[in-house]
Amino acid sequence: MTPILMGTLGGVVAALATALGALPAVFGKRMNQQWTDTTLGFAAGVMLSASFFSLILPGIDVAEEIYGSLPIAAAVAGFGIALGATFVWGLDKALPHEHFKTGREGADAGRIARIWLFVIAITIHNIPEGLSIGVAFGTGNAPQGLSVMTGISLQDVPEGLAVAVALIGLGYSRLKAFLVTALSGLVEAAGGFVGAAAVSVSSQLLPWGLTFSAGAMLYIISHEIVPETHRNGHQDSATVGLLAGLILMMFLDVVLAG
Numbered sequence: 001m002t003p004i005l006m007g008t009l010g011g012v013v014a015a016l017a018t019a020l021g022a023l024p025a026v027f028g029k030r031m032n033q034q035w036t037d038t039t040l041g042f043a044a045g046v047m048l049s050a051s052f053f054s055l056i057l058p059g060i061d062v063a064e065e066i067y068g069s070l071p072i073a074a075a076v077a078g079f080g081i082a083l084g085a086t087f088v089w090g091l092d093k094a095l096p097h098e099h100f101k102t103g104r105e106g107a108d109a110g111r112i113a114r115i116w117l118f119v120i121a122i123t124i125h126n127i128p129e130g131l132s133i134g135v136a137f138g139t140g141n142a143p144q145g146l147s148v149m150t151g152i153s154l155q156d157v158p159e160g161l162a163v164a165v166a167l168i169g170l171g172y173s174r175l176k177a178f179l180v181t182a183l184s185g186l187v188e189a190a191g192g193f194v195g196a197a198a199v200s201v202s203s204q205l206l207p208w209g210l211t212f213s214a215g216a217m218l219y220i221i222s223h224e225i226v227p228e229t230h231r232n233g234h235q236d237s238a239t240v241g242l243l244a245g246l247i248l249m250m251f252l253d254v255v256l257a258g
Contacts, residue, residue, distance in 0.1 A: 004196045007134035010149035011192020014133060017153035018185030021160025022178045031165050034237050037229040039158035041238035044225040045245025046155040051214040053253040054136055054148045059210030077211045084215025088128060097121035100166045101231060115180060122163060122184035125224060128216035130191020135209045138199035147256040151249040
């Protein structure tokens with residue numbers, strides 16, 4: 001398979017994991033707040049580990065090969081991270097959306113239905129994950145792409161359940177909550193295609209693509225996930241989840257890419 005096809009299929013797997021996670025909500029399964037915060041912490045740990053072990057460090061290695069200078073490679077990585085974070089920040093400010101706890105953000109929502117504001121918010125969150133999977137496969141290093149896809153998919157399962165349960169708690173039907181959660185995961189498939197296609201165009205873009213994806217995920221971790229996990233007094237559980245996610249992702253990266 002070509003890197004683009006692998007990146008797209010990797011995004012599809014992550015999207016299916018999100019839908020799989022939302023399934024229990026259809027049958028009435030619920031999550032207490034402490035478990036929700038723990039699983040969100042796990043998601044943050046996976047994303048944090050993937051950002052460094054699977055994206056930033058390989059990005060620096062590739063940039064050093066291209067430019068023949070470690071300081072230049074580090075500077076490229078820094079600019080790439082900043083660009084990725086700025087991109088998601090721009091989406092966050094430009095697109096009207098609504099979070100479950102903190103309410104509406106971004107531009108004026110006008111007459112957009114509330115359910116779509118939640119979809120936009122979840123989509124902004126999922127874009128960096130899809131891009132990361134696509135870029136990782138786009139390097140041509142299938143084990144590295146498999147590592148990122150596996151880690152992201154694992155954290156998408158509890159994340160999908162948390163989203164579906166939150167939508168049900170706001171009064172939406174179980175079926176609608178499932179469908180909306182599954183729909184929001186599709187952006188990961190699109191992100192997988194875009195990420196893989198972008199870095200496949202030219203090897204010169206590869207270090208930029210790797211670090212851009214990392215910066216986008218780091219923004220989501222800091223701006224969305226960590227504050228959410230500390231909002232309800234379950235910081236200790238969330239931190240345990242974060243460390244578990246980070247260690248698991250580090251293990252996957254070492255074993256699968258080794």
